[in-house]
Amino acid sequence: MSCFCFLVDQKTKIRRSKPVAGTCSRCRSSARVADMMTQTRFCxxxxNSKYWKAIICSFCGAILKSYRQASY
Ligand SMILES: [Zn+2]
Structure with missing residues (x-):
């Protein structure tokens, strides 16, 4: 039987972000709306790259809310 090496990982990057009204529920810092990209890599x-939007905290980096985008 052959041995297959499957190596799949995902990387999430913040492409750009800008301040938005709102505060983090964890640390009360200001929130930012960010364009995110999740890239799936195989070996x-x-x-596959997925683009989505999220409301993130500028201080602790928590994702407060995420929006799935219809177009990839
Ligand atoms: Zn926070």
Missing amino acids: YVPV
Whole structure:
């Protein structure tokens, strides 16, 4: 039987962000709206990228709210 090495990982990056009204529920810092990108890699080769929006905390980085985008 052959041995297959499956190596799948996901990377989430903040592409850009800007201040938005609201505060973090954890640390009370100001919230930011961010364009996020999640890239799925298979054996270090990017196979899928997903773009989405999220409200994140500028201080602790918590994701307060996320929006799935219809278009990829
Ligand atoms: Zn916070």
